[in-house]
Amino acid sequence: MEGYEIRLIHAHEGGRNVAYNCDKADSEAKIIRIAFLNDRSREDFLGEVEYIRYLFEHGGSVSDVVNSRKGNLLEEITHNNHTFYICLFNKAKGKMLVENNYQYREGVPITEYYYNCGKVLGKMHQLSKGYTPVHSRYNFFDKYNADYIDKLIPDSLSLLKEKLVDLLTTLEGMDRNHESFGMVHFDYCDGNYMIDFDTGQITVFDFDNSCFCWYLFDLAGLWTQGVGWTQFEPDAGKRKKFMDDYFEVVLEGYRSETAIEPSMLDKLPLFIQVTLMENIVDAFEVMRNNGEEPSCDEELSYRIKCLEDDIPYMGFFDDIYSCEEPFDYEERDIRL
Template sequence: MYGLEGCDIKLVPAHAGGRNVVYTCEREGADARILRIAFLKDRSREQLRGEVEYIRYLFEHGGSVSDVVCSRKGNLLETITHQDHDFVVCLFEKARGKRLAEQHYRYREGVPITEYYYNCGKVLGKLHQLSKGYAPVHRRYHFQDKYNAAYIDQLLPDSLALLKWKLAELLNKLDGLDRSRESYGMIHCDFNDGNYSIDYDTGSITVYDFDNSCFGWYMYDLADLWKSGVGWVAAEPDAGKRQQFMTDYFNTVLEGYSSETWIEPSMLEQLPLFIQATIMEHLVDEFEQMRNHGEEPACDEELSYSIRCLEDDIPYWGFFHDMYASEAPFELEARKM
């Protein structure tokens, strides 16, 4: 289907919660590719078409993303049916460079790390600016289609009644926010250093893994980017120093972001709310994994920490709060269900 004969095809180890089977495809004298096979029934073919059409749009309009490679038939997606089960296949260009984790979180030698912070904001700002002019053929879902009070009430155990109430309150606040073209559109919805690669020669960033992309507020991606910064100072015991670092870090991110697009200052003021929304997304994902694996709901140290942030209205992921411990970041004693 894709002319991959003669390629060295290797399975990419799956991460927790992964929803696809992914392979690298390399052949001497040719650009490397990434082959993705979606096998779960939680996404329709139309939703997957919406994803790859959005990626193609971003690439064709100058977004720094890994482009979709068409099959020999000229299709962005192909479907293989085996034993009455559909496997939806797509191929991507492999992003140039490496992820930060592959470099043990060392940035380019001799270059200040602030370049990286700025470039993260800049590449995200470009994607959001392009989204403001995007008119989809096959539409992706809206953030609220998945994250709504009825679904969360059904997913979470009754022992988390306070959490359910707090999440319903959070969703009500989100529903009241502006959804104009400047504030709301297609977003990545999982923007972190695991989903882009850095060219260590130039510092340029290439974004991929749009599996969670949907219509939502641009501030959600910025909140994800804020959370990505905490790792640089998570071991600092002084809360004041952590807070100062995060202020400087996010200001640099916003400088890069603002070089490509504009965001309403009143939306920026909602950063604490959207950080809570990213915590909600993580919790929903964790409980979905438990359900899909047939496991009884349980709260480990990390989940317990996140739940307390939401139940007690502790802003900024508790990063500046007394509950945070630098020797055990983002962990609390596991709670019983």
Template sequence: MYGLAGYNIKPVKSHKRGRNVVYTCEKEGTGAKILRIAFLNDRSREDFLGELEYVRYLFEHGGSVSNVISSRKGNLLEEITHNHHTFFVCLFEKAKGKMLVDNHYRYREGVPISEYYYNCGKVLGTMHQLSKGYAPVHSRYSFFDKYNAEYIDKLIPGSLPLLKEKLLGLLKSLEGLDTDHESFGMIHFDYNDGNYSIDFDTGQITVYDFDNSCFGWYMFDLASIWGNGMGWIQSEPDAGKRKRFMEDYFETVLEGYRSETRMDPSMLNKLPLLIQVNLMEGIIDAFEVMRNNGEEPECDEELSYYIKCLEDDIPYFGFFHEIYSCEEPFEYEIRNI
């Protein structure tokens, strides 16, 4: 389907939240590629086409993303049916550079880390600016299509009534947010350093893994970047120093972001709310993974921590609150459910 004969094809190590099987495809003299095979029945053909068309649109209009490669038939998406099960297959250009974790969280030698913070905002700002002119053929779902009272009631165990109540209250708060052209559009919805690579020669960031992309508030992606910054200062015992670092870090991110797109100042005031929505997404995703894996629901220290933050209305991932421990970041006593 893709002319990959002769390529050295190796599986990429999966992670707990993974929903696909992924392979690197390398051949001397050609650019490396990423093959993705989706095996869960939680997404439709329309969902995949909506994702891939968006990626192609971003790439063709100057977005720094890994382009999707058409098959020999000219399709962005291919299907294989085996034993009455459908697998959805697609191929991407491999992003230049590598992830921060693979570089042991060291940035470019001799270059201030603030360049990285700025570029995180700049690359996201470009994508959001392009989204403001995006008219999909196959449309991805919108935020409330998935995150609604019915879905939460079905997914979250009845033994967590306070969590359900808080999640529903969060949804109620979101209903009052602007969904105008400048505030709401196609977003990545999982913008973090596990989903982009950095060219350590130039600092250029290339984004991939749009598997969760949907129509949502641009501020959600910015709240994700805010959360990413915590890792740089999470071992600092002084909450005041953590707070000052996060303020400086995020201001640099916003400088990069504003260099590419306009931001409604009123939406910046919604940052704490959208951080809570990031928290909600993480909690819901954890229960989805358990369900998809056929596991009984359980809360480890990390999930218990995030649930506690929502139940007790603790803002900013609890990062400036007494619940946070720099010795055991984002962990709380395991709860039975």
């Protein structure tokens, strides 16, 4: 990295790595990622970077890993008896949507963006169907299981625990065949890809949560991402119409690269509930890792309410939803 200007990237809440932008005139920009927590193993990291390299080499629109001088995708450094895992990536071309004030390409319909979101995801899933890992990432149920839920979620939220275990029981009974279950990104959202605003091309990064799961989970994440485009619309019927149209274009892009069975798509409401579970678990993990007492702000309370009361589609078409305060609900006082 000699000659590169190296600048720290501001970390988001709950971030598990330190990352740096690396810029140099007449050279492709890079990202250094240093993992310092002991929550992941060498096997986890190798499983991640090998999957990224596989996707890149087979035409997936992802930020490739850069080999070290020793030819490795991952370097391991031990200092004062603490192990750091270091990776270098080519920086994705373009900008995040938020950096462009959520404005898409001038003169181009926003439906191109919806289509491309689905298409890039479909390509990754199609490649995953032919992927055999050397170092394997974990399985969804290795993390999301009744024992972990019981330890993580406070006992005062007993109904939530019960609903989460019921949800997991339903998932455990689902088919995990080659066409429906494989390596997924597990955090496919506009914070984890760049858009080339000259061409519309999307380049995906941050596979730190990638695991073996149903492909529909990533699609459900795309559905939840779409609500932001119409969250301030007061008419629930119009919100529903927008989401149906939005997701139809996403699926058109997705199906241009890979197939998905109609019977699986019928389970979209179930997997939107699974995305809520992931959000809730993540929120409590962040509190635990930061040494904070468990608490529920308005947004977390809203997500919990949707699961406890079996309200589908994140409550987006339900009376619980307020366009003035999207996805907010009264704070809960958790007493341990």
